[in-house]
Amino acid sequence: MSSFDVVIIGSGPGGYVSAIRCAQLGFNTAIIEKYSALGGTCLNVGCIPSKALLASSHHYAEIKHFEDHGIELSGEVKVNLEKMIARKQAVVDQTSGGVKYLMDKNKITVFEGMGSFVDATHVAVAKADGTSETIEAKNIIIATGSKPSSLPFITLDKERIITSTEALKLPEVPKHLIIIGGGVIGIELGQVYLRLGAQVSVVEYMDRIIPGMDSSLSKELTKVLKKQGMKFYVSHKVKSVERAGDAVTVQAENAKGETITLEGDYALVAVGRRPYTDGLKVENAGVKMADRGQVEVNDHLQTNIPNIYAIGDVVRGAMLAHKAEEEGTMVAELIAGQKPHIDYNLIPGVVYTWPEVAAVGQTEEQLKAAGIAYKSGSFPFKALGRARASADLDGFVKILADAKTDEVLGVHMIGARTADLIAEAVVAMEYKASAEDISRMSHAHPTFAEAIKEAALAATDNRALHV
Numbered sequence: 001m002s003s004f005d006v007v008i009i010g011s012g013p014g015g016y017v018s019a020i021r022c023a024q025l026g027f028n029t030a031i032i033e034k035y036s037a038l039g040g041t042c043l044n045v046g047c048i049p050s051k052a053l054l055a056s057s058h059h060y061a062e063i064k065h066f067e068d069h070g071i072e073l074s075g076e077v078k079v080n081l082e083k084m085i086a087r088k089q090a091v092v093d094q095t096s097g098g099v100k101y102l103m104d105k106n107k108i109t110v111f112e113g114m115g116s117f118v119d120a121t122h123v124a125v126a127k128a129d130g131t132s133e134t135i136e137a138k139n140i141i142i143a144t145g146s147k148p149s150s151l152p153f154i155t156l157d158k159e160r161i162i163t164s165t166e167a168l169k170l171p172e173v174p175k176h177l178i179i180i181g182g183g184v185i186g187i188e189l190g191q192v193y194l195r196l197g198a199q200v201s202v203v204e205y206m207d208r209i210i211p212g213m214d215s216s217l218s219k220e221l222t223k224v225l226k227k228q229g230m231k232f233y234v235s236h237k238v239k240s241v242e243r244a245g246d247a248v249t250v251q252a253e254n255a256k257g258e259t260i261t262l263e264g265d266y267a268l269v270a271v272g273r274r275p276y277t278d279g280l281k282v283e284n285a286g287v288k289m290a291d292r293g294q295v296e297v298n299d300h301l302q303t304n305i306p307n308i309y310a311i312g313d314v315v316r317g318a319m320l321a322h323k324a325e326e327e328g329t330m331v332a333e334l335i336a337g338q339k340p341h342i343d344y345n346l347i348p349g350v351v352y353t354w355p356e357v358a359a360v361g362q363t364e365e366q367l368k369a370a371g372i373a374y375k376s377g378s379f380p381f382k383a384l385g386r387a388r389a390s391a392d393l394d395g396f397v398k399i400l401a402d403a404k405t406d407e408v409l410g411v412h413m414i415g416a417r418t419a420d421l422i423a424e425a426v427v428a429m430e431y432k433a434s435a436e437d438i439s440r441m442s443h444a445h446p447t448f449a450e451a452i453k454e455a456a457l458a459a460t461d462n463r464a465l466h467v
């Protein structure tokens with residue numbers, strides 16, 4: 001029987017990063033993945049393919065503005081969806097191949113098959129050819145991720161009533177795509193098909209889209225997406241989703257009890273994701289589960305069985321690839337006897353629409369609820385030279401700082417390239433910067449990053465320069 005210092009179940013961003021860190025720390029490491037492609041949800045049916053389609057559809061949408069830039073097109077510009085999706089798949093395959101390369105480079109043993117606990121130190125791997133192999137491990141890390149969730153009355157046929165996984169490989173551009181759930185995944189995929197020519201309607205139970213983020217970001221994103229043609233039905237509870245042939249009918253009820261009926265040809269169910277432990281047989285190892293199907297862990301990501309850890313989407317907290325990666329690294333270092341730490345308040349959240357939306361730290365709603373006195377400084381992108389040069393005028397940066405100490409408590413931004421700009425806010429907050437600290441740092445001109453400096457100036461003493 002093969003024996004390892006660490007066995008990791010699941011090769012998503014949590015699992016494969018953890019495997020690399022374990023190998024770097026000198027552990028004899030193995031990773032088990034049930035699919036032949038490594039990389040988990042993120043690389044195969046999540047972050048990477050969605051960003052590939054967002055990039056392709058963004059190019060197409062930009063063509064509308066070419067004339068403003070003095071670029072004249074002759075002839076028809078058409079979308080070849082099949083080719084667009086094939087390119088997306090090529091990006092995915094290459095990225096997954098990159099993970100395989102990293103496993104080989106770090107001498108990590110890869111087992112392809114379904115992993116399940118035999119006991120607290122043994123995992124059985126059921127392979128596609130029907131054989132099974134049991135391996136031994138001193139430490140085991142559960143990194144089995146998540147799967148799309150649905151509503152009890154919805155039958156997902158995966159053809160017309162679909163999840164994000166099918167939305168990444170549709171055979172045609174929908175005529176009318178009805179999206180159930182106005183969270184990050186629904187809105188990103190909605191913008192892809194909106195740009196490609198679909199009518200897109202979003203039905204959201206809460207009173208705003210991207211409800212976990214600062215309400216000012218929801219408001220601005222709604223405004224911009226409405227301008228682009230997306231339709232929203234917020235504060236609407238979906239009651240039924242039915243398919244008849246190629247037609248899909250969604251009925252939803254508003255707060256007044258009135259019912260609306262939407263007729264489309266595809267319905268994308270994007271109501272969240274559920275932790276995935278099917279077939280893992282955690283009970284054989286005595287691992288305790290928490291509510292809602294998560295594996296229960298302590299602050300050290302350790303389960304009730306001391307040599308078994310769990311990370312990423314399968315445990316509490318934000319379902320984000322970079323959160324899973326940080327946890328993967330943390331567990332490897334804990335096993336090595338180090339004392340790593342994650343500040344969950346500083347895990348940024350991003351929506352990769354255009355304009356992009358990004359945030360870190362506390363929202364205004366959270367600060368108000370906690371009774372923390374704060375001040376706020378905002379700066380609109382339209383006042384930046386860089387934004388005007390590239391005609392990316394939508395959005396703003398908002399910095400929230402402690403009213404007494406001036407420490408930055410939250411940064412919320414929507415606009416061009418904010419997915420990358422948010423890293424400056426994370427660094428600043430990690431080092432406990434004050435708004436004035438940021439305002440006194442030189443930011444290259446002309447850049448979108450100047451909006452951060454200006455918002456910091458606004459938060460410091462209402463001293464923004466360019467408004």
Ligand code: FAD
Pocket residue numbers: 009010011012013014015032033034035039040041042043045046047048050113114115116143144145146164185276278279280311312313314319320321322323324352
């Ligand atoms: P996963 O990536 O889900 O990986 C788990 C792996 O474990 C899978 O490969 C699975 O096959 C395997 N597995 C499960 N059970 C077993 C078993 N018993 N034996 C063997 N293998 C098993 N996050 C971001 O941060 N940024 C984004 O832009 C982003 N975009 C997204 C877009 C979409 C459409 C979706 C669906 C998700 C997106 N996410 C994004 C979320 C991100 O994909 C997840 O947070 C991330 O993949 C979680 O990583 P993980 O390692 O915990 O699990």
